[in-house]
Amino acid sequence: MGEAILVQTFVVVVIGGVGSFPGAILGGLIAGEILSLTSMIDPAYSSVMLFAVMTLVLLLRPQGLLGALGRD
Amino acid sequence: MLRARPLLVELLTALGLVAAPFVLPPLGFAPNTVNQILVWGLFGIGFDILFGYTGLLSFGQAAFYGTGGFVAAYLLTQGVMSNVLLALVIGTIAAAVVGIGVGIVALRRTGIYFAMITVAIAEMFFFIEFSPLARFTGGENGLPGVPAPRFELFGWHYQVGTGWSMYWFLAVCYLIGVVLALRIVRSPVGAIFSAIRDNPLRARAVGHAVDAYKLTAFVVGAAYAGLAGGLLGVLQGFMPPDAFMFDTSGQLVMQTAIGGAGTLFGPLVGATVWLFLRDFLQSAVGLGATWKLVLGVIFVLLVCFLRRGLIGGIVDLYNLVTRRREPPPVEAPQLGAVQPSATVGPSRRRQETPFSGPVLEARGLTKSFGGIVANRDIGLAVEQGELRGIIGPNGAGKSTLFKMLTCEMRPSSGQVIFHGRDITRMGVARVCQLGLTKSYQVNQLFARLTLRENVVIAALAERRGTFALDLLRRIDKVHGLADQVEATLALVGLTARADVPVAELAYGEKRRLEIGLALASSPSLLLLDEPLAGMSPRERAETMQLLKNIRRGRTLVVVEHDMDAVFELAERITVLHEGALLAEGTPAEIQRNSFVQEAYLGGVAAA
Numbered sequence: 001m002g003e004a005i006l007v008q009t010f011v012v013v014v015i016g017g018v019g020s021f022p023g024a025i026l027g028g029l030i031a032g033e034i035l036s037l038t039s040m041i042d043p044a045y046s047s048v049m050l051f052a053v054m055t056l057v058l059l060l061r062p063q064g065l066l067g068a069l070g071r072d
Numbered sequence: 073m074l075r076a077r078p079l080l081v082e083l084l085t086a087l088g089l090v091a092a093p094f095v096l097p098p099l100g101f102a103p104n105t106v107n108q109i110l111v112w113g114l115f116g117i118g119f120d121i122l123f124g125y126t127g128l129l130s131f132g133q134a135a136f137y138g139t140g141g142f143v144a145a146y147l148l149t150q151g152v153m154s155n156v157l158l159a160l161v162i163g164t165i166a167a168a169v170v171g172i173g174v175g176i177v178a179l180r181r182t183g184i185y186f187a188m189i190t191v192a193i194a195e196m197f198f199f200i201e202f203s204p205l206a207r208f209t210g211g212e213n214g215l216p217g218v219p220a221p222r223f224e225l226f227g228w229h230y231q232v233g234t235g236w237s238m239y240w241f242l243a244v245c246y247l248i249g250v251v252l253a254l255r256i257v258r259s260p261v262g263a264i265f266s267a268i269r270d271n272p273l274r275a276r277a278v279g280h281a282v283d284a285y286k287l288t289a290f291v292v293g294a295a296y297a298g299l300a301g302g303l304l305g306v307l308q309g310f311m312p313p314d315a316f317m318f319d320t321s322g323q324l325v326m327q328t329a330i331g332g333a334g335t336l337f338g339p340l341v342g343a344t345v346w347l348f349l350r351d352f353l354q355s356a357v358g359l360g361a362t363w364k365l366v367l368g369v370i371f372v373l374l375v376c377f378l379r380r381g382l383i384g385g386i387v388d389l390y391n392l393v394t395r396r397r398e399p400p401p402v403e404a405p406q407l408g409a410v411q412p413s414a415t416v417g418p419s420r421r422r423q424e425t426p427f428s429g430p431v432l433e434a435r436g437l438t439k440s441f442g443g444i445v446a447n448r449d450i451g452l453a454v455e456q457g458e459l460r461g462i463i464g465p466n467g468a469g470k471s472t473l474f475k476m477l478t479c480e481m482r483p484s485s486g487q488v489i490f491h492g493r494d495i496t497r498m499g500v501a502r503v504c505q506l507g508l509t510k511s512y513q514v515n516q517l518f519a520r521l522t523l524r525e526n527v528v529i530a531a532l533a534e535r536r537g538t539f540a541l542d543l544l545r546r547i548d549k550v551h552g553l554a555d556q557v558e559a560t561l562a563l564v565g566l567t568a569r570a571d572v573p574v575a576e577l578a579y580g581e582k583r584r585l586e587i588g589l590a591l592a593s594s595p596s597l598l599l600l601d602e603p604l605a606g607m608s609p610r611e612r613a614e615t616m617q618l619l620k621n622i623r624r625g626r627t628l629v630v631v632e633h634d635m636d637a638v639f640e641l642a643e644r645i646t647v648l649h650e651g652a653l654l655a656e657g658t659p660a661e662i663q664r665n666s667f668v669q670e671a672y673l674g675g676v677a678a679a
Contacts, residue, residue, distance in 0.1 A: 007191060007195070007318060010188060010191075011188075011192070014185070014188050018184075042203075044199060044202070044203035044204075045199070045203070047195060047196075047199050048195075048196050048199045048200065051191075051192035051193070051195045051196050052192075052196060054188065054189075054192050055177070055189055055192045055193065058181055058185055058188065058189055059177065059180060059181075059189075062181055062185060
């Protein structure tokens, strides 16, 4: 519990797109895969990867993967 | 902003810092707690400049706190250097440099997305520090053995110890931090920071390089964080890895909210409340770890009922108690026909090259949004000194045309030529610096500043260019600024209301200020987007007079729905219809034009 899950939830929503329910599901799947797959190689990097992917998504597609344009 | 009593705040801060060791212990503050408060307070000064003044909420300040702290601690514990002050300075610089990199990435987004990127980057920093760099940072053990500073001067030497001895060292650092921060917020750059907080769009439109100023605020915040991080290591004799954690950033934000953002001292007050409660509830009351439950309740109550924090609340209370009876509201005087309008002429700084031909030319301007064409192949030429009216029914594409002319919007195709120069691909700020600006259809003011401060922001852009880093220059030292501000206020007839906050102005006054903001940047060509919209008959008459006054020495283009006004003011009129040019000519020609009558005036004018 605590802010770890809070921050991860935020990451999920932002990756999927704020204001999009399917986006939250997609974001959750992606985040889960990133965390698990990175943990197979080196668990220490799992969070780094998650945040790196979120930053990348925000820079390339600011509205998130399934978010509508024009929301800010 | 312009009339801060010199050195008063600095002096009070110094007195407070001297008094603290005598006042605080009887209240139950241990020296170590007071020292921690100072470190948090210093950390918070930078954050407050970023959040309270510039309006950028970062949840990633821990990244810089940790960077500054670990760089300084590494240098000191690994035998690289023994001079504590030098190590602190290097740590601060390292944090600032990292801040430039992070800022460039994070500032590409605004609002919640900006905050999320700062969180993400800070978390990445934490994990990198924790694992791959553990060899340098000690991983979960941190770096123990950070020495306290030792001063040597002409044979006299002083070794800073723990407790109050450390306090004096930290107090001097804090005081320096406050003095510098006060200089920054009272500088032209500080004024522009608050303009960006209130209205980034307008700050850019009056000619400031908003992105560069945001980055400046971000780097200032990072530098303060780096210094505070270094001091944390020195204070504890140990650099803890959790300095990098999200907790640190979160605590900083909460402390600033408790104390009051935009006050510089808010974070210090917030840290005092936080750490006092921690000590008091944990040991005196015996709550142990559950003290955060009480803290949470107090935080929610404070944020709900004291939205501007403790300092904001105190200021409000002070104003309530001491407020002498309000002076009767000063009516803005009627605008007379004779005004010293020539004083705010086109800029003296810009050397206008002798140029013959149209001031502004649009060639084949087209703008389409998806399948909808808002403007189709519009050509336009405005001569020097002309007053051009642009009319057309709603949806004719007038506002889109204006946005393209001021480079707020890129045309799909076509060119905009200003003074013989192609400006099509330039930014709004750059174009404003060249002497072309507009007033907005919907007021775009700096809502939390006074009327005078609003005009100052616009005039600063003309005086200083798009970007200058005069962080420590006093704003009243900017050459010619005061004259230009006064002249602009006189021109729009708002001198008597200059110190009123914008939120308290009447609609017509706000509308005149809107034009004043555009005028203060001394444009040679001014575009006015529906200057008469929504005005009462009296306000309309005043604004008509204002338009007649400001047209001397300037070229104006006015979009307006008020037909009578356009036909009275304009020398030539351009009619747009369904995104295309329908007709152009003198008012008399337009009135006779049968296309216009059919499409727009509905034959009324012919009757």
